[in-house]
Amino acid sequence: MALIMTKQPQQPEIAVGGHAARRPVRSFVRRAGRLTDGQKRALHDLLPRYGAGESGHALDLARLFGNDQPVILEIGFGNGDATWRMAQAHPEHNFLGAEVHQPGIGRLLLALEREGIENVRVVCADAVELLRDRIAESALDGVRIFFPDPWPKKRHHKRRMINPEFVELLASRMKTGAILHLATDWAPYAEHMLNVLRGSRNFDNLAKAGGGSPRPEWRPRTKYEQRGERLGHPVIDLLFRRVAPAGGG
Numbered sequence: 001m002a003l004i005m006t007k008q009p010q011q012p013e014i015a016v017g018g019h020a021a022r023r024p025v026r027s028f029v030r031r032a033g034r035l036t037d038g039q040k041r042a043l044h045d046l047l048p049r050y051g052a053g054e055s056g057h058a059l060d061l062a063r064l065f066g067n068d069q070p071v072i073l074e075i076g077f078g079n080g081d082a083t084w085r086m087a088q089a090h091p092e093h094n095f096l097g098a099e100v101h102q103p104g105i106g107r108l109l110l111a112l113e114r115e116g117i118e119n120v121r122v123v124c125a126d127a128v129e130l131l132r133d134r135i136a137e138s139a140l141d142g143v144r145i146f147f148p149d150p151w152p153k154k155r156h157h158k159r160r161m162i163n164p165e166f167v168e169l170l171a172s173r174m175k176t177g178a179i180l181h182l183a184t185d186w187a188p189y190a191e192h193m194l195n196v197l198r199g200s201r202n203f204d205n206l207a208k209a210g211g212g213s214p215r216p217e218w219r220p221r222t223k224y225e226q227r228g229e230r231l232g233h234p235v236i237d238l239l240f241r242r243v244a245p246a247g248g249g
């Protein structure tokens with residue numbers, strides 16, 4: 001039987017503003033997650049106070065936080081428990097949290113109100129777009145990405161947040177000397193992260209041997225980390241310093 005071959009697009013296409021555009025490969029899939037009444041109230045009432053808006057103009061971080069303190073970006077904060085604990089322990093820093101999962105955002109907002117925390121602001125958006133469109137060059141004093149989705153299946157590796165392009169975007173938004181802190185409980189992802197970071201001349205591994213670093217005492221254990229521990233996964237912290245490569249860049 002003869003097969004009629006039709007040309008299939010390699011990636012699905014969507015219409016944006018009347019033009020066909022390639023759908024970007026994202027590091028997350030939007031999950032419908034049920035919101036509690038408290039989380040609904042938080043998103044409605046507290047987001048105007050703690051939020052940075054979902055899109056729009058470049059962020060003026062000093063204005064957003066009301067001071068000039070160093071700003072640390074946490075990407076994919078999940079339920080936000082680590083975020084508010086770090087912020088409470090370090091009032092001399094400002095914490096900008098990016099997350100797309102609404103129940104987690106609602107939960108963090110409730111914690112900020114309950115604990116009376118003032119040095120956290122929340123962005124409900126894809127961190128790639130946030131960095132690309134709203135954060136100025138050399139604006140960040142640190143970036144933390146704790147237990148990003150490991151996307152273990154080979155066909156999903158393209159969704160992994162830590163990839164060469166993203167790491168260069170991060171580098172451009174970080175000050176020289178700023179620390180990029182990654183943690184994962186998925187050893188193959190840790191290897192992948194190390195390979196990507198080794199390929200960047202903008203970062204130096206803080207571990208002399210070039211692998212993982214001891215887990216800093218101040219890092220709170222996260223929900224995903226505890227799940228990994230229950231499954232017997234080793235937890236790996238990777239710390240890198242943003243450096244100015246010889247010859248600029």
Ligand SMILES: C[S@@+](CC[C@H](N)C(=O)[O-])C[C@H]1O[C@@H](n2cnc3c(N)ncnc32)[C@H](O)[C@@H]1O
Nearest residue numbers: 027028076077078099126127146147222223224
């Ligand atoms: C495996 S969970 C880890 C959550 C938390 N850090 C923890 O350790 O418990 C990864 C989180 O990253 C979020 N995420 C994935 N890609 C993201 C992106 N591009 N921008 C913002 N958040 C993202 C997901 O919604 C998810 O909540």
